[in-house]
Amino acid sequence: MSGESFQEDALLAHIHATVPGAAHVLVGPGDDMALIRFGGGELLAAKDLLVEGRHFLPSASMAQIGRKAVTRNISDVAAMAARPVAILAACVLPRSITQAQAQELVDAISQTAAHFGAPLIGGDTCVHVGNGPLTISVTVLAQPLDGVKPILRGGAQAGDQLFVTGALGGSLAKDGGGHHFTFMPRLAESHALAKLLGTNLHAMMDLSDGLARDGARFAQASALQAVIIAEQLPSTTACVKAHTQANAWQGALGDGEDYELLFAVAAGVQMPATIGPNNTPITRIGWLQALPTSAAQALICFHNQHVVDVSQLGLWHNA
């Protein structure tokens, strides 16, 4: 993830420390979406990048790339339990692109966006002057569900139960294909959770960089420690195939690109086995607790009743 002398995490810390606040900004950089006061209500916005080599291989089809550029933004909307209303897309195209490929790309963007009720309303395109990878940035705009406050990352409490939707791992196949091109953002599940749980749904995020890394960020946002039980992690068939049954928990923690929801539920709340119109499984994978010391790791994982170090697991560490 880094050049010779550059650390992305240090840049993000710099941004969080230096970006000035404003009266109308309720949530700035650092959550799945920003939240601002707008007109008489609230507006959510997020912006992601999709870059060849980083988020897909050159072998991917334009239809796959365009779909993913939108669905990973819709996944951010799901993480806030909000409703998408529009997207904008900017594409920097390689010099070798054909008219048919460019049209396939924007058609996939436009059609995927329309499917989620968030029509493509604007953007920009240009062609690289020299060599350069296909680069797409999608911005998604959203609004709160009626009667539902957006669910932030930082609202968790010590004692909360930790859940995930669906199953984890194996999203990126060795050939560059896999579930990361076909996943359905957990929008319906998110809305159903928010309505079912009300104020007992304390915090939520979507998993893109792997549970080991994202789970640590999730706990940090509430200044807590996440405890994960490896044996409870739900893993996909592709994950088991790639890692073996015995090691599938490592894939669930580290493979990344899951686009499942990680969420914190108040202690003691009984949860159903599935959620939403498609009966999507939800699984309790651990809990949140107070940090034992200020220097403690934000995420610890038990495997065979022993704490194992999973801090080196995670998509971007493999890059």
Add this chain to the structure above:
Amino acid sequence: MSGESFQEDALLAHIHATVPGAAHVLVGPGDDMALIRFGGGELLAAKDLLVEGRHFLPSASMAQIGRKAVTRNISDVAAMAARPVAILAACVLPRSITQAQAQELVDAISQTAAHFGAPLIGGDTCVHVGNGPLTISVTVLAQPLDGVKPILRGGAQAGDQLFVTGALGGSLAKDGGGHHFTFMPRLAESHALAKLLGTNLHAMMDLSDGLARDGARFAQASALQAVIIAEQLPSTTACVKAHTQANAWQGALGDGEDYELLFAVAAGVQMPATIGPNNTPITRIGWLQALPTSAAQALICFHNQHVVDVSQLGLWHNA
């Protein structure tokens, strides 16, 4: 602007022809900003790209690049006579970037955004896996001024007077520097024009690709023909220096990166010589008229009382 077999204009035409509408989308792709119904009011959004080699040279400083990434979006807000409220920024960084350079870039983005009342609220960053140019996409969100409907491109009428703010040409110095890094978006001028003219301000856009190209788009948006009088074009000192006094009009039409406003005012309305808190000059440069035939050029230019072909002038034709 194009690869071997790719035409950007054809892609834009494809987008305009195929993107589905939606009840809440009042203005979709094709204007300076999109306009949607949101909450009880209206929301404007635009998204631009800034790519090394295309919009700046590698010699540019991170402070220059970050400033320009924001100001060209604020110029889009000016073109709608709207008020900026927030920005999001996505940056794909070259592998050679240093921590200090990355911080200088985001500081310039954040500080410029805050200056215009549009704080940086979110975004994304990543580093190229291989070689690739510094690429920035900024999204700007805006809302209508109190009591002022956003000014679209397509509201002009035959007989309207055509004006520009400031002076044109010479924005890109031969060494890659120049006014395109230092221009002040015409936000205050735009608001003053909207308040002064009310419904007599029929249409407006900002000039980025040069008056020859953008003026044709402007006329097309209202299915009219723009008539430009070369001798009336205001040109910058840098433009005169680059093109000579006799040929400065060609620079004013073709150099691009002006970020001045082009606007259509109802026939017969008397205009002041300057507008806004900084007494920015405004100049009548021609008028709009009905297309003599459906195949006629959208923009014609008179020089020495003769029509001259300026269709080959324009920033991107030089690329």
